[in-house]
Amino acid sequence: METKIVIAVDGYASCGKSTLAKALAAALNYIYIDTGAMYRAVTLYCIENELDIDDKEAIDAALQQIKIHFEKIHQKNTTFLNDRNVEEEIRKMYINERVSEVAAISAVRRAMVEQQRKMGKQKGVVLDGRDIGTVVFPGAELKLFMTAAINVRTQRRVDELGAKGLVVSDEEVRENLIHRDHIDSTRADSPLKLADDAIVIDNSNINPNEQLAMCLALTTQRISTFMNKPE
Secondary structure, eight states, rough: OOOOOEEEEETTTSHHHHHHHHHHHHHOOOEEEEHHHHHHHHHHHHHHHTOOOOHHHHHHHHHHHEEEEEEEEEEEEEEEEEEETTTTTGHHHHHHHHHHHHHOOHHHHHHHHHHHHHHHHSEEEEESSSSSIIIIOOTTTTEEEOOOHHHHHHHHHHHHHTTTOOOOHHHHHHHHHHHEEEEEEEHHHSOOOOOOOOOOEEEEOOOOOHHHHHHHHHHHHHHHHHSSOOO
């Protein structure tokens, strides 16, 4: 039987986590789980239903109504919220501005982590997010932590939004990224932090193909180590 592992890809916003995770999953024929999209979908639900994120009872009730799943459409991982395709909507700037606050809510994190663990329990999965290697799958066989210079991250995000026809200033995006970094790193529940056994990859000066090759080599090495581990 082919040995499969869990690969956790964590890191800062606009560091190419999703790009790498998707490419790794495709190359390995693994399942890709976009945990960030799950928090974005919850954020969209809260905004559309005008929920006060400080109202614990309202959030708890909302989580009972939220069902998220992924489908591959035209070879693209697509997010569904209550059977509605929300992939494009959850990538917009107004979601970026609120997602870290919603993701910091303990009840939201508990609900999403439970779903993520169920999705990944069979292994052969690649998950990207902020707390995969520290909270969701602390036993993941390979943990990658992505980082890049803030100016590089800013330009990537501006280009990404521009490709979707959304015009935003560099300063607006930069401030949003810094704000999200602060919230993600200082929240009480499941903060963004480097796992002790994670491999840090600064991709400021490497392209996606180079990054993928590097991570595929690390995966092969880790699978080999796992296969040869004494019983």
